[in-house]
Amino acid sequence: MDILPVQDAVSLVILFLLSLEDISRKHISSLLVISYMAAGFIFSLVTCENSGIMYSFIPGIIMFLCSIAFEEDIGPGDGLVLMGLGLWTGTIRCLISVIASFFLLSVFSL
Secondary structure (H helix, E strand, O other), X not given: OOOHHXXXXXXXXXXXXXXXXXXXXXXXXXXXXXXXXXXXXXXHHHOOOHHHHHHHOHHHHHHHHXXXXXXXXXXXXHHHHHHXXXXXXXXXXXXHHHHHHHHHHHHHOO
């Protein structure tokens, strides 16, 4: 059984809710982000995809460090959300999502 649709569906719903909250309030719910990360961690353990759990944090850690370096123009919550996304989708798919997001951002900002 392929579990990718479950991972994608959960991630899309959570990212959509966090996006709406970020747009309206300029901050995101810590409880929702921590719950997303905890559920992703449990999901990774249950589905035996735990060989790269530590690597799945790398995109989020990099984004978190960028938020500190750029004096929170990016926002530390973005790094935490990427850590959760990495837990749910894995490091490679998380990096692909980030690259695709930056590409779409550059196209729509023209």
